[in-house]
Amino acid sequence: MTVLRRAVALALVAVAGWAGGAGAGGESGEETGKWTVVTFLPKKTWIVGEGVWVQLRLENRTGGKLPEISLQGQWFLDGDESKPCRAWDLPVVDTAPDPPYPDPLSERTPPRKMVGPGTYEAGWMELTKTCWQRLQGEEGIGRHRACFRYFERPMTEATGRSCVEFEIVPAQGLDAQVLEAFGGDPLGLWPYRGKKRPGRNELLRRFPESTYAAYVVWKRWAKGAALGWKNEEARDVFLRYLEKDPADEYLTWNLPCREDGVPDASVITRFRMPEAARCRDAWLELVLESHPDIWFADEIRLRLALDRYRMGDKAACESMLEDLAEHGREDVAAKARELLSAMRAKGMLPARDGAGASAAGSAGGQRP
Secondary structure (H helix, E strand, C coil): CCCCEECCCCCCCCCCCEEECCECCCCCCCCCCCEEEEEECCCCEEECCCCCEEEEEEEECCCCCEECEECEEEEEECCECCCCCCCEECEEECCCCCCCCCCCCCCCCCCCCEECCEEEEEEEEEHHHHCHHHHCHHHHCEEEEEEEEEECCCCCCCCEEEEEEEEEECCCHHHHHHHHHCCCCCCCCCCCCCCCCCCHHHHHHHCCCCHHHHHHHHHHHCCCCCCCCCCHHHHHHHHHHHHCCHHHCCCCEEECECCCCCECCCCCEEECCCHHHHHHHHHHHHHHHHCCCCCCHHHHHHHHHHHHHHCCCHHHHHHHHHHHHHHCCHHHHHHHHHHHHHHHHCCCCCCCCCHHHHHHCCCCCCCC
């Protein structure tokens, strides 16, 4: 599959055509014989200060091939296109043209490769940061509609749009206490313009079971676990890393755990592997115990599965990957299937004689 990357550039390449998709807490798109832009929300309802995460995807649903494309666009909130959100996001599905390179001043569009049917993910973005003027604090409470308006060359008018609808609600219980203690912004989502941002370790120390603490743990140690490999070489490098004995690593990490590996953000301990992984995994497991259904829980389970392998429990790793491949969030399930296929092809996983099933019950991070 063509490598995806997010880029910031003013130059655009010509596209074959577009169709917009709209969804809330799910995905949708129209099959029109052209590229489809899909916006995806993992859930419909968010609490104040949590951040609203949205995924932009480019999909070829035609059943045939389309030219590679790039896309530029901007977010607008609640129908007010006179005041766009600050950040520009450019999902890109393209590669550099083969030499000789075209004259950049020429009007001739460089030839693009043709790519077959499939999903070309542009990745996740935090809409609350992008549209912070309208979504910060209690001012953001209520229902919203956010639209991504995208462009092709020339940038004189919009080509299409794709929208999501969501609701921000007040925090309750422990999360409400966190908001009060951290001035309404425990994750530091707003611009601070020189002011000191909220302390993440302080959040972990005082409220380790809160929703906001779960985001801190995910961003530090599990976010991006489901990203695809750039190419086969990158995949092979990653698999070789998994096979390395963690005791042979000489790097050290300062982590919020006691010396025995118990999560405790009131102290910072310097660890080497494998103790560093055990500390990290203890925090990841705490998130799953407190929030087993949080939208990024499967990314955490994927990280835990890979750590099981590095710690020598190959059967537990295989069992957890199989569970994710069957039941995980779409992108996590795809990554789990890729891992299972690649690891089995290299003989990295044990023979399938039932051992994996017996390990499932004892492996941490299993879904409830």
